Amino acid sequence: MNNTKDPYLPYEAEIVERIQESPTIFTLGLRFTDPELHKTYTFLPGQFNMVYLYGVGEVAISIVSDPMKKDRFDHTIRAVGRVTQALEKLNPGERIGIRGPFGRGWPLESAKGKNVIVLTGGLGCAPVISAINYIIARIEEYQSLKILQGVKHSNDFIFHNRYQQWYHMSKTEVIIAADKADPTWPWLTGRVTDTIASLDIHADNSIVMMCGPEIMMRTAITGFVEKNIPENNLYLSMERNMECAVGHCGHCQYGGLFVCKNGPVFSFPEIKNLFNVAGF
Amino acid sequence: MNQTPFQFLPHEQLQNLIQALQNAGYSCVGPQVREGAIIFDTITDAAQLPWGVRDHQAPGEYRLESIPEQEAFSWANGPQAIKPLLFKPQETVWKVTRNLEGKLEFLPHHPEEVPIAIIGARACDLAGMRIQDKVFIEGEHVDLRYKQRRESLFVIAVNCTYSSNNCFCVSAGTGPEVTHSYDLLMIELPNGFTIKAGSERGQHILDTLKLGNAQDQQCIQAQQRTKKAADMQTKRIPLNNSSALRDVLFANLEHPRWTEVAERCLSCGNCTSVCPTCFCHTESDKPSLDGCQSEHEKMWDSCFTEGHSYLNGEVVRDDTRKRYRQWLTHKVGSWFDQFDSSGCIGCGRCISWCPVGIDITEELAAISGESNKRDNDE
Numbered sequence: 001m002n003n004t005k006d007p008y009l010p011y012e013a014e015i016v017e018r019i020q021e022s023p024t025i026f027t028l029g030l031r032f033t034d035p036e037l038h039k040t041y042t043f044l045p046g047q048f049n050m051v052y053l054y055g056v057g058e059v060a061i062s063i064v065s066d067p068m069k070k071d072r073f074d075h076t077i078r079a080v081g082r083v084t085q086a087l088e089k090l091n092p093g094e095r096i097g098i099r100g101p102f103g104r105g106w107p108l109e110s111a112k113g114k115n116v117i118v119l120t121g122g123l124g125c126a127p128v129i130s131a132i133n134y135i136i137a138r139i140e141e142y143q144s145l146k147i148l149q150g151v152k153h154s155n156d157f158i159f160h161n162r163y164q165q166w167y168h169m170s171k172t173e174v175i176i177a178a179d180k181a182d183p184t185w186p187w188l189t190g191r192v193t194d195t196i197a198s199l200d201i202h203a204d205n206s207i208v209m210m211c212g213p214e215i216m217m218r219t220a221i222t223g224f225v226e227k228n229i230p231e232n233n234l235y236l237s238m239e240r241n242m243e244c245a246v247g248h249c250g251h252c253q254y255g256g257l258f259v260c261k262n263g264p265v266f267s268f269p270e271i272k273n274l275f276n277v278a279g280f
Numbered sequence: 281m282n283q284t285p286f287q288f289l290p291h292e293q294l295q296n297l298i299q300a301l302q303n304a305g306y307s308c309v310g311p312q313v314r315e316g317a318i319i320f321d322t323i324t325d326a327a328q329l330p331w332g333v334r335d336h337q338a339p340g341e342y343r344l345e346s347i348p349e350q351e352a353f354s355w356a357n358g359p360q361a362i363k364p365l366l367f368k369p370q371e372t373v374w375k376v377t378r379n380l381e382g383k384l385e386f387l388p389h390h391p392e393e394v395p396i397a398i399i400g401a402r403a404c405d406l407a408g409m410r411i412q413d414k415v416f417i418e419g420e421h422v423d424l425r426y427k428q429r430r431e432s433l434f435v436i437a438v439n440c441t442y443s444s445n446n447c448f449c450v451s452a453g454t455g456p457e458v459t460h461s462y463d464l465l466m467i468e469l470p471n472g473f474t475i476k477a478g479s480e481r482g483q484h485i486l487d488t489l490k491l492g493n494a495q496d497q498q499c500i501q502a503q504q505r506t507k508k509a510a511d512m513q514t515k516r517i518p519l520n521n522s523s524a525l526r527d528v529l530f531a532n533l534e535h536p537r538w539t540e541v542a543e544r545c546l547s548c549g550n551c552t553s554v555c556p557t558c559f560c561h562t563e564s565d566k567p568s569l570d571g572c573q574s575e576h577e578k579m580w581d582s583c584f585t586e587g588h589s590y591l592n593g594e595v596v597r598d599d600t601r602k603r604y605r606q607w608l609t610h611k612v613g614s615w616f617d618q619f620d621s622s623g624c625i626g627c628g629r630c631i632s633w634c635p636v637g638i639d640i641t642e643e644l645a646a647i648s649g650e651s652n653k654r655d656n657d658e
Contacts, residue, residue, distance in 0.1 A: 007421040008373045008576075012384045033383075054378055055567035055574040080593055095384045097376065241590050243563045246421035250560030250581070251588060253610065255530070256617025261420070277533055279602030 007246045010052045010097030011037055016072055018092055021158040026088055027064065027076045030098065043067055045130035046105025046237060046265045050245050051075060051087065052097030059083040060242040060260070062127040063101060066134060076126040076158075102245040103264050106131045107235060111207045112141045117199075119148040119220055121192060121212030122156070127237045127264070128211055129159070132166065139171050143205065146173045150192025150216065154181040192216075196223035203228035209265075211237035218275065221268060234268040254280055286474035286499050287491040289466065294326040294352070294473075297436070297464075298399070300488045306397035306434055309365060311358065316344060318358035320365070323399065330355060337444035337628065340637025353400055353468045356444040359554045359633055361405040365396055366429045367412055367559065370579040373425070377573050389575075390425065395432035401462070402440055403455030404447075404627040408556025410461060414619045415559045434481065437462035438473075441505040443513045444628060448641060451516035451654065452626025456509040467502035474502045517612075517641050518650035521622045526613035528648045533605065537646045542601035544636050549582030551630035551638075552607065557623045560588065583607050608643060 017029035032038035043049075048062040059081065065074035079088040090096070108131060116135055118128050135145050147166055151157045157178065167174040175195050176187035188195065193216060206229050210217050217236050224234055240252035240259040252259035255274045257266070274280045289297065298308050302324070310323035313330045323329070329352040336343050337356065347354060372389045379385075401409075413430060416423040440447075440456035449455030458465050463482030466473040474494040477483035494502075519525050552558040562581040567574040581588055584603050589596035597603045615623035624640065631639045641652035 004424075006374070006388050006424050008423075009388050010374075010376075010386050012386065052376075054376060054384060055565055055571070057565045058563065093382075095378075095382050097384060097386060239591060240596070241588070244561075244578075247419055248416060248421070248423060248559065249562065249578075250583070251562075253606075253614070255609075256614035258618070273530065279597050279605065 007099070008244065010050065010058070010099040012095050013098040015090055015092050015094050015096065018090070021076060022156065024080070025076060025078050025158055027074050028087070028090070029072045029074050030096070031072045032098065033095070041073070043073065043101035044105035045108060045134045046127055047101035047103050048245075048264065049075065049098050049100030050102070050242075051083075052099070053083055053087050053090075054096070056086050057083050058097075058243070059087075060102075060245060062130075062237070062264070064126045064129045066130060066137060068137065076129070100245065103260055104262065106209050106265050107207070108134055111135075113143060113205075115143045115146070115202055115206040117146045117148065117201070117206060117208045117224075119192065119208065119210040119212070121150040121216035122152060125149060125159070125211070128209055129162075131209055136166065136169060136172065139169070142171070144171045144173070146199065147175070148192050148195060149174075149176045150212070151176070151178045152180065154178040154185040191219075193219040193223055196220060196227065199227065201227045201229065203230075207233045207235070209235045214275070231268045231272070235265055236268065236271075237264045238266060238271065239264065286476045286494040286502070287486065288472055288494040288498055289475045289489065289491055290472040291350075291352070293489070293491075294329075296489055297485070298323065298326055300485050301397040301434065304485060305395060307394040308397050308399060310399035311353075311355075313344060317342060318344070318355055320358070320361055320398065320400075326352070329400075334442065335444055337446040337632040338637070339446070339631050339639045340634055342632045349470065351468050351470065353438045354442050356440060356442055356447055357402060357404070357627055357629065359629060361556065362398060362401055362409045363412065363556045365398060366409065366426055366433065367416065368425075370577060371425065372575045372577050373563070374576050375573060376576070378571070390428065393429065395434065396429070397434035397436060399436045401435050401437045402627075403437070403458045404449045404452075404625045405556060406435065406437060406458060406461040407454035407625040408627070411557045411619060411621065411623060411625065412559060435462045436464045436466060439465070439467045439502070439506045440509040441468055443509045444632070445514060446628030446631045447513050447626065448515040448517050448628060448654075449626035450510050450513050452521045452622070452624055454625045457506050467506060469498060469501055469505070474498055514654050515628070515641050516652055516654040517624060517626060518644045518648045518652055521612065521624060521626070523616040525622065525644065525648065526616050529609045529613040532647050533609070535647050537643065538601050538605045541604055541638060541643055542599065544638055545600050545604050546635060547584045547600045547603055548635060549584040550633045550635060552582040552584060553580065554629040554633045555611075556625060556627060556629070557611075558582070562587070583610070608640070611640075612644065
């Protein structure tokens, strides 16, 4: 964005598809109604948009689709707050506002040639899905990909088909664990962070990307450090209240960092000093 | 500009300055007494200024008294000065219309405002303004509405000739002498002002007043009066407002003082409202009743509210201890990481307007171990 553009102003986008992923999670496929704008719109995995619902307000949502997919971009949303519960009711053809992309995404360039471990927990997998898609589309450029996904209950698991596809791909390993599971659950039962200890990891050539509840990421970081992965190869996507997305409104501050513009993806050393302190 | 000689503006010609600014298209905003405090609002007559009024400030206290000297600026400050003029407490950012087919049209909002000339900005106020410039216009993303107002703001700064008991700008490194960001600078004497320009447009206004040069004696007296304001300050911010404050605060995140101050703090957010550098704001929508239009507004927010740290149905800072710690570690700590300076400008407003008189310098003294009392031999 340049200095004469108003960073607060959204642009109209049309819902081209709506997918119900689970009882409370849905995906909106979107396209800017201005074809010129849509053509020039680019983003990186891990970045987010401010999604505006007419008359209600804006909410920060990460972009879940592959950046190379040019016809549309997707947001996977959990109906949890005022704006997202109202967004849930929209249908294809309806219009919303979008501004973005904002923030710093995953270090996918520097991860090339490395073993990439993606760890997500709970319903927080959306920010890494586009990273996984990005890597899989270019898997020959990466050493390997391990996907670790944890959910509280097997019923919370979404994107079954995608995980099945990834499971069968070469150079790719998929581990899914549910804290509690139905008898028919085909994956592991237990905490996903407990699987780290037994992973086959090349510590000197691995990079970790994680997102999900902070408590899970804390446990995971301990696990990866015990496997001798250097701290500066541990990356995590942070979440805080975001309203402006451009470092003006102050809500997303994390110590000296603005999660919206310095993040949302950080290397662990950048946030280490506050990561174990409640209240920041 | 330091070489520019001061001219002399007699008190009785102050109205000419207001007139000249109005003729140049400015709306003048100046200090005046209202509801027991000095506030800044539109001014058309020099008689509206707070002649012969002085403020007395202490932790949790602000009162005005009359003094015999008939001067317009013999007070230190009021609850606010520049901040609400540039960073509006509430304003429309954009509007959106929706037609019958559900098509949305987003319209940027650029208010047509008359340029403002502020009379009586202090050194601390200008330090605060420079800090907000960094937040809103000097980063990658620019708040165009702030920028428009900032660029058209005409600043008539006044050096302080008096400090309240809550002033500590000397130790904060911001005053009381104005050294930057002014179009005109005035220092008050018993019968008028020494005055000089700090910009071309300031010089242009000054030229229209056709004043004579100030006498050497007047300039010396003006200097002495500013020095007196500096000398009378009794409070100081520990560690000279340096980044050492950040280091000491972040090394003491579990200090018992946070719990102790949280027992006094009401989490009301008065400190953040009066602080010239606090920039937090929230955004909300105001849809019209006919459903055809909505206005997206921003409004001042405070890190002392529960909603400020809302996240996924929970609150990150769920008690006053966490909120006060957030405010202070940001204000004089992580501010250095963000904007390369402290966020405290030494005006003392947060001390005076705190309903329970919490004193930022005292809290920093308790945690840093360095005194907040000024050694007057300094």
